[in-house]
Amino acid sequence: MIVERMHVPVGLVDDTAVWPYDVPAVAALLGEGIALEAPVTFLVGENGSGKSTLVEAFAEAWGADVRGGTSGRRYSSELERSTLGSTMRLDRTRLGARMVGERAAGYFLRSETALDMFTRYEKASPAYLEVSHGESYLEAFDSHFHEKGLYILDEPEAALSFTACLRLIGTLADVVEAGGQVLCATHSPVLTSMPGASILELGDHGVRRVDWADLELVRHWRAFLDEPGRYLRHL
Incomplete structure (x- = not known):
């Protein structure tokens, strides 16, 4: 493990009733915060639950470039660090x-700056030329996920097919075997099925540790695939 806990000292926050501290999942960081108990931790929850907010702040606290990319390198100074x-x-x-x-x-x-990041890669490496958006994600994973380090991902499944998500699970397993650690925000029932991963579900309740089979997103996907009409008739 590289990081065991993320937290916000109460004394650093003037008003917990304003954004982002009024988001239940962010409020859970105050004081003792949230423990990271496994080499791979997934954050799941509905849009607006605070997944990306936590992941981006975590990356900033780690010292990564706020635009994304390889840790320890700076590509841009255009984005300031967030409040969190x-x-x-x-x-x-x-x-x-x-x-x-x-x-x-x-x-x-x-996620918001991935396209700009891959444009930088295209200028530096011919491997990124003439590939699809999803393939550029996989090329980034293959090229950069190979050493002991902290890997922070915000909804990487956005450009990935089902089989590509399975391939990413294999890549994350390689990271763990190398002694690395992963924090990933996701909506994917495929990624969250990774053996040995810890899953934190974000919502109005704050943050709770949940088994894969009990995840709300897993239950919804199962129900939808079994009978799509149960959901589509409400549109």
Whole structure:
């Protein structure tokens, strides 16, 4: 493990009734915060539950470029750190404490800036030319997910097919085997099925640890695939 807990010291927040601290999942960071108990942790929840907010702040607290990319490198100074990113603290293991600055190995895939990031890659490597959006994601994973480090992903399944999601699970397993750690926000029932992963479900309740079979998104997908009309008739 590299990071054991993410939290926000109460003394750093002037008003917990304003965004983002009024989001239940973000409020769960105050004080003791949220423990990370496995090498791979998935954050799941509906849109607006705070998944991306937590993931991006986590990346900022780790020291990653706010636009995304390889940890320890800076591609742009155009984006300022978020309010939550400025207050979040990470409890690092002995290994994590050694990963600072240029030694902060890992990768941050930020959904909003992924296209810009892949454009940078295309200029630097012919491997990214003439491939689909999903293939560029896989090329990034194959090229950058190969060392002991912290890998932070925001909805990587957005451009991936079913089989590509399965391939990503294999890549994440390789990261774990190398001694790395993963924090991933996702809507994918495929990714969250990864053996040994910890799943945190975000919602009005805040944050709770849930088994894959008990996830709301899994129950909905099962019900939808069994009988789509049960959902479509309400549209």
